[in-house]
Amino acid sequence: MFDYHALAPELILGVTLLAVLAVDLVLPDRLKYLAGVTALVGMVAAVFPLLTMAFCDSIAGCVDGGTRSMFGGSYVVDDFALVLKALFLVSGVVSLLLSVGYLESDDYYQGEFYFLILASVTGAVVMASARDLITIFIGLELVSAPAFLLAGWRKGDLRGNEASLKFFLTGVLATAVMLFGMSLVYGLTGEITFAGIASQSAALDLGPEPAFVMGVVFVLIGFAFKVSAVPFHFWAPDTYQGAPIPVAAYLSVGSKAAGFVGLLVICYQAFAAVPEVWGPILWILAAASMTVGNLGALKQTNIVRLLGYSSIAHGGFILVPFAMAASYDSVGLSDAFFGSITYLLIYAFMNLGAFAVVIVGAAKAKSGEIADWAGMARYAPATAGLLAMFFFALAGIPPLAGWFAKFVMFRSVIGVFESGWAIAIAVIAAVNAVIALYYYARIVKSVYMDDVPIAVPQAEAAAIRTAPSLVLAIAITAAVVVVVGFFPQVLAFFGEAARGF
Amino acid sequence: MIVNQFLVLAALLFSIGIYGVLVRRNAVLVLLSIELMLTAVNINLVAFGQYLQDALVSGQVFALFVITVAAAEVGIGLAIVILIFRNRSSANVDELDLLKW
Numbered sequence: 001m002f003d004y005h006a007l008a009p010e011l012i013l014g015v016t017l018l019a020v021l022a023v024d025l026v027l028p029d030r031l032k033y034l035a036g037v038t039a040l041v042g043m044v045a046a047v048f049p050l051l052t053m054a055f056c057d058s059i060a061g062c063v064d065g066g067t068r069s070m071f072g073g074s075y076v077v078d079d080f081a082l083v084l085k086a087l088f089l090v091s092g093v094v095s096l097l098l099s100v101g102y103l104e105s106d107d108y109y110q111g112e113f114y115f116l117i118l119a120s121v122t123g124a125v126v127m128a129s130a131r132d133l134i135t136i137f138i139g140l141e142l143v144s145a146p147a148f149l150l151a152g153w154r155k156g157d158l159r160g161n162e163a164s165l166k167f168f169l170t171g172v173l174a175t176a177v178m179l180f181g182m183s184l185v186y187g188l189t190g191e192i193t194f195a196g197i198a199s200q201s202a203a204l205d206l207g208p209e210p211a212f213v214m215g216v217v218f219v220l221i222g223f224a225f226k227v228s229a230v231p232f233h234f235w236a237p238d239t240y241q242g243a244p245i246p247v248a249a250y251l252s253v254g255s256k257a258a259g260f261v262g263l264l265v266i267c268y269q270a271f272a273a274v275p276e277v278w279g280p281i282l283w284i285l286a287a288a289s290m291t292v293g294n295l296g297a298l299k300q301t302n303i304v305r306l307l308g309y310s311s312i313a314h315g316g317f318i319l320v321p322f323a324m325a326a327s328y329d330s331v332g333l334s335d336a337f338f339g340s341i342t343y344l345l346i347y348a349f350m351n352l353g354a355f356a357v358v359i360v361g362a363a364k365a366k367s368g369e370i371a372d373w374a375g376m377a378r379y380a381p382a383t384a385g386l387l388a389m390f391f392f393a394l395a396g397i398p399p400l401a402g403w404f405a406k407f408v409m410f411r412s413v414i415g416v417f418e419s420g421w422a423i424a425i426a427v428i429a430a431v432n433a434v435i436a437l438y439y440y441a442r443i444v445k446s447v448y449m450d451d452v453p454i455a456v457p458q459a460e461a462a463a464i465r466t467a468p469s470l471v472l473a474i475a476i477t478a479a480v481v482v483v484v485g486f487f488p489q490v491l492a493f494f495g496e497a498a499r500g501f
Numbered sequence: 502m503i504v505n506q507f508l509v510l511a512a513l514l515f516s517i518g519i520y521g522v523l524v525r526r527n528a529v530l531v532l533l534s535i536e537l538m539l540t541a542v543n544i545n546l547v548a549f550g551q552y553l554q555d556a557l558v559s560g561q562v563f564a565l566f567v568i569t570v571a572a573a574e575v576g577i578g579l580a581i582v583i584l585i586f587r588n589r590s591s592a593n594v595d596e597l598d599l600l601k602w
Contacts, residue, residue: 179567
């Protein structure tokens with residue numbers, strides 16, 4: 001019998017997609033937010049089958065299939081996939097909460113917005129389980145294509161147009177390069193499932209074959225574009241700045257995490273036999289992303305753009321454990337998965353929270369320029385306090401969650417691998433952690449210590465009320481950031497699940 | 502069956518596509534250059550699929566997916582280009598320089 005339980009999250013999301021379109025069609029303009037509520041309910045509902053699958057043992061009548069493999073191994077639901085699907089759904093829920101209040105202040109097509117963001121989350125959920133070239137390609141396109149449109153949401157805004165076109169052209173170019181690589185990999189191995197590619201490339205000893213190396217490199221370049229790893233990062237800060245802030249929040253967390261998942265799965269499953277090809281590439285990507293991202297962030301004057309560069313740098317940190325794992329045994333590999341996935345989970349909450357506070361602050365100061373945010377603590381103490389909290393969390397200051405992410409990242413490199421290259425990348429990461437603290441602390445200092453610019457009407461700004469959905473989003477992310485900081489074992493439990501990959 | 506001539510053709514098309522993306526200034530022509538690259542992918546996939554005598558015809562199926570997704574993407578791309586043309590009366594990618602550094 002077909003395992004509908006394993007496919008339930010995707011089915012629920014698919015039905016919700018149609019429901020959002022239908023609800024949007026029949027509602028009058030002032031009730032359009034109900035389309036957002038429908039999307040929200042769908043995403044929350046899709047979490048339940050994940051929970052029943054994860055805790056199948058303790059539920060009466062649940063058939064525990066362990067790792068659920070479908071469609072001839074093309075679609076696999078294991079613990080790793082469950083954790084990541086939950087991450088994508090939660091980041092989708094938070095992004096929707098951010099956008100509900102934000103969109104109502106504009107007069108735009110709300111229903112379509114919710115539909116597109118839900119479609120993108122569905123793509124990410126599919127990617128977590130994809131174990132063949134076609135499925136992962138469709139999943140990646142389903143993540144990206146709605147995101148191109150979301151980035152250009154403000155149709156009359158020239159910056160929004162530019163953000164959208166830059167994102168689209170680089171995204172499609174990356175897809176074309178990746179597909180060319182996939183076609184070469186298929187041609188040389190004759191397989192499209194990851195397991196088949198791995199066994200064939202080992203059996204035929206394709207490691208030294210130039211065409212196969214080219215295919216692997218092209219596939220990596222495609223994914224590097226999606227996760228905005230240096231030197232394929234140029235679109236990211238531009239797109240984040242031009243897009244509506246909730247979309248930038250989603251792109252920097254949901255869509256980026258989907259890219260990472262694709263990259264890691266394809267490296268460790270499909271190309272498991274040729275780690276000598278992609279291992280050094282990941283090392284360079286990690287080192288370059290950290291350094292260029294942080295140095296770029298130093299001189300930014302726009303806060304969203306700064307978060308764009310900081311997310312590039314965090315992408316580098318996420319890749320650090322993998323940069324060395326290629327040349328190591330299965331113990332090191334499981335530690336690397338633990339380090340990267342834990343970092344990814346914590347980063348998602350910190351960054352969504354930071355973007356949520358930026359939305360509040362930008363509404364109060366009527367500007368995204370850091371200079372206009374000076375002295376915000378005088379007229380909006382709560383916003384300033386939360387800003388300080390999320391930025392220090394991103395910088396990795398205990399007791400906020402960021403320290404644990406950095407800790408597991410360093411531990412999985414230094415503790416496991418004994419080579420010069422491991423020490424080198426750990427030193428690069430440590431230097432970058434210090435650089436990052438400088439630009440995060442600079443903003444917090446400005447918000448607390450500098451004088452308020454004359455142009456900012458303080459009394460008016462203090463009176464601006466924050467939408468309840470935004471407050472809820474901030475509450476969720478702040479709670480996670482604080483609780484995980486004090487009790488890291490809560491999240492480490494989810495990271496452990498990824499070890500079984 | 503010899504597969505080489507198809508691979509050479511695909512590699513040439515792919516290179517012409519990359520050249521077009523880097524050199525062309527009109528957004529529509531950049532888009533068409535990317536389509537050339539995707540066509541190269543399809544030639545590769547179908548040629549390999551035929552050459553390997555794959556029982557599941559994975560290559561040809563993959564090519565069908567690529568064609569479908571490419572069509573959808575061109576739809577999105579042209580929508581964005583039309584939007585930009587309406588707002589700035591130009592589709593020249595060099596003039597998009599509001600956001601930098």
